[in-house]
Amino acid sequence: MARVVVLGGGVAGHTTATFAAKWLGSQHEVVVVTPNSKWNWIPSNIWVGVGQMTKDEVTFDLAPVYQKAGIEFKQAKAVSINPEGNESSNKPFVTIEYTIAGKAGQTENVEYDYLVNATGPKLNFAATPGLGDANGLGEFTVSVCTADHAVHANDELQKSIEKMKKGQRQKFLIGTGHGMCTCQGAAFEYIFNIEHELRKAGVRDMADMKWISNEAFLGDFGMGGLHMKVGGYVVSSKLFAESLFSERGVDWLIGAHVNKVEAGKAHYELLDGSMGEEDFDFSMLIPPFAGVGLKAYNKTGEDITATVFAPNGFMKVDADYTPKPYAEWKASDWPRTYQNPSYKNMFAAGIAFAPPHIISKPMSSVNGTPINPTPPRTGMPSGIIGKAVAHSVCDLIKNGDKAHLHEASMAEMGAACVASAGKGVFSGTAAAMTVYPVVPDFEKYPGTGRDTDYTFGEIGLAGHWIKHILHYLFIYKAKLNPGWTLIPE
């Protein structure tokens, strides 16, 4: 009997664990280690953050789902990995620390035959003074990164709306809270959902709205932007993003590294090296992501974290990490199997894998401060990678070390993205986009780096319907309800 241990219960980890349990059956063990008791459909946190959904609508308890699937669930956080075992045993193990009430703080060594690291990111609020600290979100801004954060964000939003109803102008500052953030899409959704809600509440004219982002241009989204065919033209996403911001009367500041946050004020550095500050009454700034801080030790107890993980804390996989200039970046730099090069029974999926480099053109201010988005690895890519890793692990268990590993390169994978711009069955809108491939391949697609037959985007009610349907569809799938395997990642 083999034991597969999956670290993390988000999109990537949940997908890996549930498919592995299904394909391996009861002959082998699948264990999930995640500090959270609930699964969260993160894309809908946006709607929690504007009071259009409750926390219960975007989360569900993991324990009964894993019990149904025959998966052992340990509500704990992973602390370290010993891929060679220790001096008393050759069996690799991961050290975990329980977070569940009653066992909180207790540690345990969980042995494994195969390990899948799908921990997701650490929300690194501490990277920007005032944005938060090592314990999480600070007091000056809000976040929509977790369901609890989104509930808090809505509470603060409602206070601002009440102030506007009483005649007090409010300044909204939404975007990224550091020069190395990703997830611009979430902030993009949030600012337009707030704008939509303010119009519904009849107070839009009392609000000044501003976007602040580390993107070099609007519509970069951490993917270097995208080009799509519209009306006989092939145009950049910049044009569409600027159009939407202008249409909704939302000002923007791009190429900004927020370097300090105080009560009602964000300080920033721009690509031209100038420093500035922006006042706000309400601010949602996405924190940068980092690895969760897992350590790794060899058999003698020597620290091998730098061998297993990249400096940013994400796990090294089969990517080409050779430093090279932007002009030499290739699609083939990106990983295909997500297998750790040092320990072949370890894989990383979703945000937890270390990308070879960013996707957007690297930029830094004249002062040398890097200001560019880091690559998005959430949602559809996370699910597809998680499933491919589950496939590989199952084949390795069933067919031995020479089994073929399944591949899911982000340079050969598309992504469907639906960015809400306001909720409402008849009044809502969303930008429905697909991009193929996620990582541009300029050798295969000279010009835009992507296949413009499959890269498109448009704004409308249809996009909102799709986002709403996806909410129910993916929660249905994640609960492993009948037919769940038929719903694609």
Place this chain on the structure above:
Amino acid sequence: MEKKVVHEELNFQRDDKMNLTMIPGKFARSMRTCLIWQFIRFVIINIKMIIVVGKSH
């Protein structure tokens, strides 16, 4: 002099950045929430997304 105010065009004057963008007019905006048109787009977008999903697996 009689003014001709086109509501959709007012944001062009908010600042120089907005002045240099394209802003949808009344017709384009109304099509975004036109039920018949959006139902058609819903079908087309879904087909396109299914193709992309299929190519990605």
